[in-house]
Amino acid sequence: xTRDETSPAMGFAGVIFDVDGVLVDSPHEVAWRxxxxxxxxxxxxDAAERSSWSPDAFTSRVYREVLSGKPRxxxxxxxxxxxxxPDAQQRExxxxxxxxTMLLRLIEEARFDAYADGVRLVLAVRAAGIPVAAASSSxxxxxxxxxxxxxxxxxxxxxxxxxxxxxxxxADLSGRDFARGKPDPEIFxxxxxxxxxxxxxxxxxxDAVSGVQAAKAGALVTLGVARADDEDELARAGADLVVTSLxxxxxxxxxxxxxxxxxx
Numbered sequence: 001x002t003r004d005e006t007s008p009a010m011g012f013a014g015v016i017f018d019v020d021g022v023l024v025d026s027p028h029e030v031a032w033r034x035x036x037x038x039x040x041x042x043x044x045x046d047a048a049e050r051s052s053w054s055p056d057a058f059t060s061r062v063y064r065e066v067l068s069g070k071p072r073x074x075x076x077x078x079x080x081x082x083x084x085x086p087d088a089q090q091r092e093x094x095x096x097x098x099x100x101t102m103l104l105r106l107i108e109e110a111r112f113d114a115y116a117d118g119v120r121l122v123l124a125v126r127a128a129g130i131p132v133a134a135a136s137s138s139x140x141x142x143x144x145x146x147x148x149x150x151x152x153x154x155x156x157x158x159x160x161x162x163x164x165x166x167x168x169x170x171a172d173l174s175g176r177d178f179a180r181g182k183p184d185p186e187i188f189x190x191x192x193x194x195x196x197x198x199x200x201x202x203x204x205x206x207d208a209v210s211g212v213q214a215a216k217a218g219a220l221v222t223l224g225v226a227r228a229d230d231e232d233e234l235a236r237a238g239a240d241l242v243v244t245s246l247x248x249x250x251x252x253x254x255x256x257x258x259x260x261x262x263x264x
Contacts, residue, residue, distance in 0.1 A: 011057060011257030012221070014197035015125045016188055018138035019174060020066065021227055022246075023118040023205035024144040027106035029063045032079065035099040038193065044091070053083040064228060069182045069208040072096045100140075107143055117246040118225070118231045119165060121205070128255040131170040133191040133255045135204075137182060139175030171195055184209040185218025192220065203259065205246070212237040223249065223259060 020026045037055055040048040066082045067075040074120040076096035080088035106112070125132055134145060145166035153160070166172065171194040178186045191201045204215035205223045209230075216238035224231075224239030225246055234242045241259045243249060253260040 001175075010201065012130055014131050014133065014192060014195040014203070014255065015192045016133045016135050016202055016204045016215075016220070017118070018069070018146060018197075018204070018206045018208070018211050019134055019141040020138055022205050023115055023122070023134075023227055024138075024141075024148070025113045025115055026138075026144055027103060027111050028122050028138065028140075029060065029067075030111075031099050031103040031106060032067055032075070033058045033062060035102045036079065036083075036095060039095060039098060044085070047086050047091070051083050051085045053085065055082070060228060061091040061218075064208065064230065069137055069210040069214075071177075071181045072100065072139065074181055103140060107140065107147070109195075110147075112144060112149045114153075114165070115155060115227075115246075118205075119148065119150070121246040121249065122165070122168060123150070123153060124251050125254070126168055128251075130197050130255075131197070132168065133171040133195055134166075134169045134174050135187050135191040136174040137187070142172060142176035144214060145169070145172070182208070183213035183217060185214045185220070188215050188220055189218045192218075206239070207234075208235050209237045212239045221259060 007097050017023055020028055029196055036058065040053055062257045066078050070078060073092060073096045077088060077092040080092055080095060085091060096097045118196060122132060134141060148165040150160040173187055173191050180186050188204055189199055192202045199218050201240060203221045203223055205225065206212050206215060207225050207227050211224050212224050212234055224234035224237045224242040224246050226242055231242050243261060248262050250260040250262040
């Protein structure tokens with residue numbers, strides 16, 4: 001779907017990228033799922049018997065709809081409440097910390113990959129002279145961005161050999177504490193302000209429904225990338241364009257301030 005009429009006549013003046021699911025195929029989902037399984041089959045066995053949790057019930061759809069895009073403690077509570085775990089508020093801190101410990105171990109083991117199409121779009125936007133910001137709810141996003149080296153994505157540009165993805169962002173708000181998480185637009189409005197750009201002249205690139213809702217609530221132009229067969233959900237959330245790969249975005253139109261799909 002496209003809505004060219006929403007594109008600012010003067011062109012886009014800033015682009016804000018979510019990280020997990022847009023630029024990085026991170027192990028967040030694995031960490032959330034496996035750490036809860038450890039608790040429910042270990043110290044929380046009594047609670048597991050009174051909940052709706054089972055290993056098979058924690059699906060990728062549950063992760064996307066319940067956890068994705070939320071700060072750590074908010075996500076932990078939302079997940080425990082979803083599975084009707086008794087005393088969820090008293091348990092969320094233990095769950096959140098166990099997930100974080102597991103996630104850091106997975107990062108150290110390099111069990112994540114960059115989405116090449118996402119990195120290519122960041123570099124194309126920068127080449128067009130448009131400032132970029134990273135805005136993820138995750139306090140671990142900077143670790144992923146710092147670990148990704150741009151040499152293999154730079155199209156032969158030797159100046160990028162020792163450059164990390166984190167280095168190319170003009171602003172990084174990832175993991176910052178905000179009063180309200182997504183779907184509230186605070187993180188994206190703050191990112192636009194730090195880029196010195198009016199929100200309506202910014203594009204937000206998001207893969208999660210809550211992130212798309214946050215961007216639209218702040219009146220930002222929104223590009224949804226459907227990594228999990230969820231094009232319809234992102235479109236219903238209000239994304240101005242939904243693609244399954246960011247390589248499908250028309251780069252020339254984007255540089256001119258139009259959000260369009262590339263012709264094949």
